[in-house]
Amino acid sequence: MISQPNKLTPEKIAKVLGAVENLMQLHQDGTLGGEVMPEDANPGLRKGSDENYLYFTLPMALNYQRNSYRLWEATLQTYRDKETKDVFFPAAVVDMGIDALREKLLKHKVALQPNRHPQIWMQLCETFKQRFDGSVKNFFAANNGCVANIKGYMAANKKLFPYLSGAKIMNYWLYVMGQYTDTVFADKQNITVAPDTHVLQASAKLGIITPDDIKNSYVRSIVSERWDAVLKESKWHPIDIHTPLWLWSRSGFVANPQRSKEAHTMTIRQEHPRDYPEVYALVKAAFATVSHADGDEQDYLNELREKSTFIPALSLVAEIEDKLVGQIVLYEMEIAAPSGPVTQLVLSPVSVLPDYFRRGIARAMMERAYEIALELGYTAVFLCGDPAVYRGLGYVPSCEFGISHVDDPDKTADWCMARELVPGALDGITGTIEIE
Numbered sequence: 307m308i309s310q311p312n313k314l315t316p317e318k319i320a321k322v323l324g325a326v327e328n329l330m331q332l333h334q335d336g337t338l339g340g341e342v343m344p345e346d347a348n349p350g351l352r353k354g355s356d357e358n359y360l361y362f363t364l365p366m367a368l369n370y371q372r373n374s375y376r377l378w379e380a381t382l383q384t385y386r387d388k389e390t391k392d393v394f395f396p397a398a399v400v401d402m403g404i405d406a407l408r409e410k411l412l413k414h415k416v417a418l419q420p421n422r423h424p425q426i427w428m429q430l431c432e433t434f435k436q437r438f439d440g441s442v443k444n445f446f447a448a449n450n451g452c453v454a455n456i457k458g459y460m461a462a463n464k465k466l467f468p469y470l471s472g473a474k475i476m477n478y479w480l481y482v483m484g485q486y487t488d489t490v491f492a493d494k495q496n497i498t499v500a501p502d503t504h505v506l507q508a509s510a511k512l513g514i515i516t517p518d519d520i521k522n523s524y525v526r527s528i529v530s531e532r533w534d535a536v537l538k539e540s541k542w543h544p545i546d547i548h549t550p551l552w553l554w555s556r557s558g559f560v561a562n563p564q565r566s567k568e569a570h571t572m573t574i575r576q577e578h579p580r581d582y583p584e585v586y587a588l589v590k591a592a593f594a595t596v597s598h599a600d601g602d603e604q605d606y607l608n609e610l611r612e613k614s615t616f617i618p619a620l621s622l623v624a625e626i627e628d629k630l631v632g633q634i635v636l637y638e639m640e641i642a643a644p645s646g647p648v649t650q651l652v653l654s655p656v657s658v659l660p661d662y663f664r665r666g667i668a669r670a671m672m673e674r675a676y677e678i679a680l681e682l683g684y685t686a687v688f689l690c691g692d693p694a695v696y697r698g699l700g701y702v703p704s705c706e707f708g709i710s711h712v713d714d715p716d717k718t719a720d721w722c723m724a725r726e727l728v729p730g731a732l733d734g735i736t737g738t739i740e741i742e
């Protein structure tokens with residue numbers, strides 16, 4: 307059951323609309339964390355060209371179980387490579403056959419699965435070629451540019467549009483088409499909020515659902531319905547708020563639309579040696595607020611940077627208007643497992659300038675670090691810390707995974723914690739770790 311406390315009273319709707327107004331403003335000002343959307347990595351084709359429509363359609367059907375930024379970067383590489391560019395032209399795809407298509411799609415990793423993904427791509431090309439003269443624009447025109455008709459046609463002809471006809475991805479695809487092509491849909495209101503993880507998190511943050519509701523299997527349709535209800539009498543269509551909600555969540559909710567319109571232009575970037583003195587002072591100031599701290603965490607960080615386990619790409623700083631307000635380091639360590647060592651990461655230290663506590667800076671740095679960690683092939687992070695703080699950041703005691711600290715002979719400590727970056731990453735791994 308979705309919880310009742312989120313029932314949409316008129317007062318609640320008014321409050322959420324106030325926050326939405328601020329978020330839209332922050333988005334317009336470009337201050338929602340300064341992030342770009344995954345689809346922004348594109349070759350900048352003419353918006354109204356058939357090629358542009360196909361560019362934003364075909365990869366969409368492979369957009370699952372992976373980081374969207376990676377997909378669109380791979381798509382761009384595929385488009386720029388003259389040996390693979392023809393995969394964006396349905397007639398050429400149908401002519402080349404499945405084996406050549408497979409090779410081209412795998413080259414830059416647009417396809418990850420060697421069989422299923424090329425089949426999906428081929429079927430879509432056949433559909434567009436045979437029924438709409440190779441043009442997504444023609445497909446839209448045949449449906450009077452009407453979202454309801456397009457959705458109806460695809461739902462009735464699911465086999466012609468593998469994966470793309472799934473309710474969630476179809477909706478999201480139509481949103482992308484509205485953003486990145488010159489399509490003007492007659493009934494934009496029929497594109498519902500596309501509730502991916504970020505939109506769900508942002509909806510919970512605004513009180514549309516509770517954080518617990520996110521685990522509910524019906525949550526996506528409930529979130530769409532609730533946004534429809536909230537925005538019904540407003541000047542926005544549900545899909546208008548997708549990008550602001552998405553960016554807001556992805557930047558770790560740094561901007562607080564409910565608190566004020568003041569926004570921070572925070573950048574999270576790799577630490578540079580010239581930052582070391584400022585980081586030293588920052589770590590010292592942050593840990594001075596911790597009663598049980600050793601007081602030498604800043605020196606520990608200096609030593610850490612000299613070790614072979616240090617990964618420069620995973621030493622990040624958060625900067626607001628040329629001032630460093632946070633730092634985070636994730637370094638490599640090995641889990642001593644019966645079957646042999648397993649390499650993963652330790653998060654330590656993380657610090658934020660005390661004047662900036664509880665504005666989501668640590669969370670934003672962590673999210674960025676996790677993305678980089680995933681790109682580097684790591685799938686879990688460990689740390690020693692206060693469970694009261696880190697539970698809220700997605701960590702659970704590592705003993706729950708069967709992995710304990712060497713200083714915890716009972717294997718029950720709640721201060722040695724872990725977070726999987728990929729669900730199931732620690733399945734089947736037991737053993738001990740040592741974190742200084």
Ligand SMILES: CC(C)(COP(=O)(O)OP(=O)(O)OC[C@H]1O[C@@H](n2cnc3c(N)ncnc32)[C@H](O)[C@@H]1OP(=O)(O)O)[C@@H](O)C(=O)NCCC(=O)NCCS
Pocket residue numbers: 592593595596654655656657658659662663664665666667668669670691694695696697698699
């Ligand atoms: C721990 C620290 C890095 C958190 O930084 P921060 O930017 O204030 O944290 P965030 O605002 O991103 O908080 C994210 C979440 O962490 C949890 N959290 C952060 N500080 C917390 C605290 N003092 N008590 C309980 N939970 C806390 C909450 O779940 C919070 O989410 P919420 O604000 O939505 O409730 C910061 O307090 C700090 O530098 N402390 C001193 C150094 C330190 O203890 N480092 C950690 C040991 S290595």
